Amino acid sequence: MELTGAQIVIECLKEQGVDTVFGFPGGAILNVYDELYKHRDEITHYLTSHEQGASHAADGYARATGKVGVCFATSGPGATNMVTGIATAYMDSIPVVMITCNVGLNLLGKDSFQEIDILGITMPVTKYNFIVKDVTKLADVIRRAFRIAQTGRPGPVVIDITKNVTATKTEYTYKKPEPILPDASVINEIDVEKAVTMIAHSKRPFVFVGGGVTLANASEELRRFVKKIDAPVADSLMGKGAFDGTSDAYVGMLGMHGTKAANYGLNQSDLIIVVGSRFSDRVIGNPKTFGNKAQILQIDVDASEINKNIVVTHCIAGDAKLVLRKLSAQLNQMEHNEWMQYINELKTRYPLTYPKDRLTGPQIVETIYEMTHGDAVICTEVGQHQMWAAQFYKYDAPRKFISSGGLGTMGYGLGASIGAKVACPEKTVINIAGDGCFRMNFNELLTASKYNIPIIEVIFNNSVLGMVRQWQTLFYERRYSSTILDGDFDYARIAEACGCRGMNVTNKEELTEALKEALSADGPVVINCFIDCDDKVWPMVAPGASISEAFSEEDMIRK
Incomplete structure (x- = not known):
């Protein structure tokens, strides 16, 4: 059937199972909003006070569900107001599709009213971005955008559509989205076997968990892996909840404001197993001293993150859920009683405290x-x-x-x-x-x-x-x-x-x-x-210091 570009936008969103959109209208995107009005019983639109609020709402929606968050903005300042939200999603690998509309094709490049090169602006902070100038390509672009946002390492995708495309008609045919499954073919079995050997020989393994575990929906696989190897677990800020924070194996957050138990414990381990974390500077402190007594095994879906901030001993590039399954299947049940007792002593010796005499x-x-x-x-x-x-x-x-x-x-x-x-x-x-x-x-x-x-x-x-x-x-x-x-x-x-x-x-x-x-x-x-x-x-690690130099208020008083 023949539909306008605006109608195709709405139909493609429905194809993808989208029932919620956050945004703010304007002249360039008016055709899309007019069509959205006709489908308000199928797609609920939340009008935010500012486009940045819409981008953050779409991001929060995605983080809470694991689904793609969607937001709309018009050209010019509408689009640029979302840039901070796009960059926020990009840095934390959040699947968001942000649809903007630009001036008509005949007005592009002429400094027209509310014209902006949003592709050029967002290219460094998107997983991918598109400008659609031909209505016959619109449906495929939207489908690609949703797939790109969710495959491999997730991230935000921007689709900019010229206004004439939203008004022009073309043939549209419904297409059911193909399921998105993790790619097992990229996992090197030799890498897995070497990792199994490293873990089996470790006497003091330490697991560090990042947000990639949550993005891969691998929390259950992580729990089984940790139980199998009998190791303590620390997390990054983005890794919160990926491993149960009430578990006896949990030692707290790692890094600048991590617990002393986590920072000191990692420093005494002989094997650091890093799952779905990119070694942020706020986590590692001084890179020259981070884990320098241990071998480091890094597991990450994005091969470009391996050896980027920390040079590791060994790595496995692949989806965390699949890799953890493979490792657990090949490992025998392990016990590290002495090591776990030492970690528990650190937890007892260095609890998180605060003044109880006032509201804090x-x-x-x-x-x-x-x-x-x-x-x-x-x-x-x-x-x-x-x-x-x-x-x-x-x-x-x-x-x-x-x-x-x-x-x-x-x-x-x-x-x-x-x-x-x-x-x-x-x-x-x-x-x-x-x-x-x-x-x-x-x-x-x-x-x-x-x-x-x-x-x-x-x-x-x-x-x-x-x-x-x-x-x-x-x-x-x-x-x-x-x-x-x-x-x-x-x-x-x-x-x-x-x-x-x-x-x-x-x-x-x-x-x-x-x-x-x-x-x-x-x-x-x-x-x-x-x-x-x-x-x-508290605690805190001074900028550039080793995480093993974490200090508290009591430490400062003693000095």
């Missing part, structure tokens, strides 16, 4: 954990609150922690929490934010209010840019340049003005009552928690 970030997170029984989707912005959420909430399953890791995008969490709640309406979704981040994105409270999306926003209000201030205190001789948030703003009243319930709390008792009310509310709630401006995230 860790206390807020632990209270949220207690009141949600560990069964919530926790989104975060970026900063101290993000680290506390990673340290003090126990994530027992994947897709329960949603945060910007690679790009570190302040303003990410609120949009992401909206996307996560839309994707998982049956789950409690809480966004943990700093007051600096809240200032960047509270306009999206209008989105939550408009659609009555019952998210809970918990603000850690210390009247400063907390993480930057922490660095200024420790490394810049307390020169607090532009990190104090002047002004007596009542964020609870701002929330009320946006149509949400707003509450201020100053102690644990007030927090408990506020959370109790928020958890039973049928609309969005903002809880503004006042904490001290000089509370810090």
